[in-house]
Amino acid sequence: MITKTFNSEEEIRPDQRIEALFSITNDLYHDDAYCHQYNSAQMSIRTYKVISMSTKLGIVKWLDNTRPLKELIEESYTTSERDIITQGQHSRKLYQEYVINDFQKSKPTAKSTSNTM
Incomplete structure (x- = not known):
C-alpha cells in the first residue's frame, strides 16, 4: 500500500530537488565499479516521490518504517x-x-x- 500526504505548510520544491539529487547519487553509485566491488550491500539512498503542485502545496509519498x-x-x-x-x-x-x-x-x-x- 502506498500512502501519500499533502504538504501545505512549507515550501515543497527543495524536497523535490533533494530527492532528484539523491536519485542521481544512487545512479552514480550503481554505475561505479568500485562501489559494486567493495560494497556488498549495494550502497543507496532511500528516496521518495515529491510532486510539487504550487510553491507551498504538494504530494509527498510516505515511506514505511519512517x-x-x-x-x-x-x-x-x-x-x-x-x-x-x-x-x-x-x-x-x-x-x-x-x-x-x-x-x-x-x-x-x-x-x-x-x-x-
Whole structure:
C-alpha cells in the first residue's frame, strides 16, 4: 500500500530537488565499479516521490518504517524546553536569548584601570 500526504505548510520544491539529487547519487553509485566491488550491500539512498503542485502545496509519498525528523527532535526536548514551546515562544526568539545569555556568560568583566602618567 502506498500512502501519500499533502504538504501545505512549507515550501515543497527543495524536497523535490533533494530527492532528484539523491536519485542521481544512487545512479552514480550503481554505475561505479568500485562501489559494486567493495560494497556488498549495494550502497543507496532511500528516496521518495515529491510532486510539487504550487510553491507551498504538494504530494509527498510516505515511506514505511519512517518517522518525521520533527518527532525525533521533539522527543529529545527536556521538560523546560517543552514548556517554552507550548507557551508559544518563537524559536528565533529562543535562539536570540540563548546567544545573548551565552555571550553574557563568556564576556570578560570590565576591570577598572587608570591611565595616569
